[in-house]
Amino acid sequence: MIGPEIDRLIQLLAKLPGLGPRSARRVALHLIKRRDSLMAPLGAALAEAAAGIRTCSVCGNLDSADPCHICTDDRRDPSLLCVVEEVGDLWALERTGAFKGRYHVLGGTLSALEGVGPDDLAIPGLLERAARPEVREVILALNATVGGQTTAHYISDRLAHCDVILTRLAHGVPVGGELDYLDDGTLTAALRARRNV
CATH class of the missing domain: 1.10.8.420 (RecR Domain 1)
Known part of the structure; x- marks a missing residue:
């Protein structure tokens, strides 16, 4: 037809x-x-x-330049390195305008079932960048999934010898969220990550 x-x-x-x-x-x-x-x-x-469009050889972002515009921006804080799974996650953080450091895109998460190991991701490059003297904090902005958590634990173990502060994004109740509509995992994470008012 x-x-x-x-x-x-x-x-x-x-x-x-x-x-x-x-x-x-x-x-x-x-x-x-x-x-x-x-x-x-x-x-x-x-x-x-x-x-x-190219993949940035430094951070893994997609851009028309290599290194990308984020990596070459002198106004960004080189002491902050935010680790994300995919380029879409980097773009989501950039939309907020809240982060002024540098990024590192892993290209996925570790998965034994799918045969994805550390060398299949940009983890070796991350470890190299995190060991540089200008990097003071590595922020793990990975999804709250099994793969994301597994990858975060692996990276934490590998960075234990580095002189960097290792942090992760907070998990829990979203702004405007109602407790009755949240899943058990989100509520549990929110309770564990509670802080003083």
Whole structure:
């Protein structure tokens, strides 16, 4: 019923996170209807991104420059190193504007079941960066998942000999959260991480 070009477009869109076959059809139709104003510029932007985006050789961020703009920004505090699992986590922290240090993207978490070991991630580079004299604090901003916690424990053990302060993000009740709607793990973490008022 549809041509191979449209079918290929739908198949590729369906591979994007959050889009199933139905959503991909709707997006494809929307793009086709707005060929000149949306589809052509989107295609050009995708081609430019494919040709120009690189992985930063220092921190693992994605940028058009290597080293990335964060790593070369002299206004950032080189004594703070924030460790994240993926680039999306780095972008989420940057959106807040609350962190003014440097980052290190691991590229995932340790997983014995999936065969992901320390050498499959950017952990050796992290250990090297954390041992530098200018680094005073390493912040583990890893997800509160089994993989994130396993990776955090591994990194903690490996950095025990370094002269750095090792911290992690607080876990617990989100701002605006109601206790009755929170899961047991979140409530337990919130109780354990309580502090003076």
